[in-house]
Amino acid sequence: DTAVSQTPKYLVTQMGNDKSIKCEQNLGHDTMYWYKQDSKKFLKIMFSYNNKELIINETVPNRFSPKSPDKAHLNLHINSLELGDSAVYFCASSQSGRARGGDTQYFGPGTRLTVL
């Protein structure tokens, strides 16, 4: 069983559309994250949820809205897609983000979003 799964793996869409990426973890973890990896390969944290509560919200346009229906799922909805949103989006989870020294994060395989 895949520990952290994301769907879809690839997403190609037109500018201005609205799309969602889903993430599920079966590890029983309390904390989930979204990261963005741009064309220059830099990985940046976007959001983090702990037990369905938003705890990290980096400087991300409000067109991006995370939703956590339960602690095993963290979805990312993007409104009015722009060319600059093209990137690989990674979901991750950890037992407890507040653990001393930070606990291990487990990453999903990524979703490659291409905005045309």
Added chain:
Amino acid sequence: DAKTTQPNSMESNEEEPVHLPCNHSTISGTDYIHWYRQLPSQGPEYVIHGLTSNVNNRMASLAIAEDRKSSTLILHRATLRDAAVYYCILRADSWGKLQFGAGTQVVVTP
């Protein structure tokens, strides 16, 4: 957050050890040193972490300088599967965001 500095790339022959350095001169007393790696077209993968003492696990060893201003990730016998970007990251005792830098691209040649 404290920053880390790593070489852009390193090359190794298969089955030889690889020593990946990381400088973190502004590390604070509560920062843990974490290493992740990212294989091509995959998500990052945890490798190892430590605070002050050297650490070993099945994947690698982490050697931490006495003043904690630098550390070295050691892959004991590189395989082709170890070709990846390796990230050295400092984690404070806070909510768990990982601050990734550019990392070190490890190339393993047969």
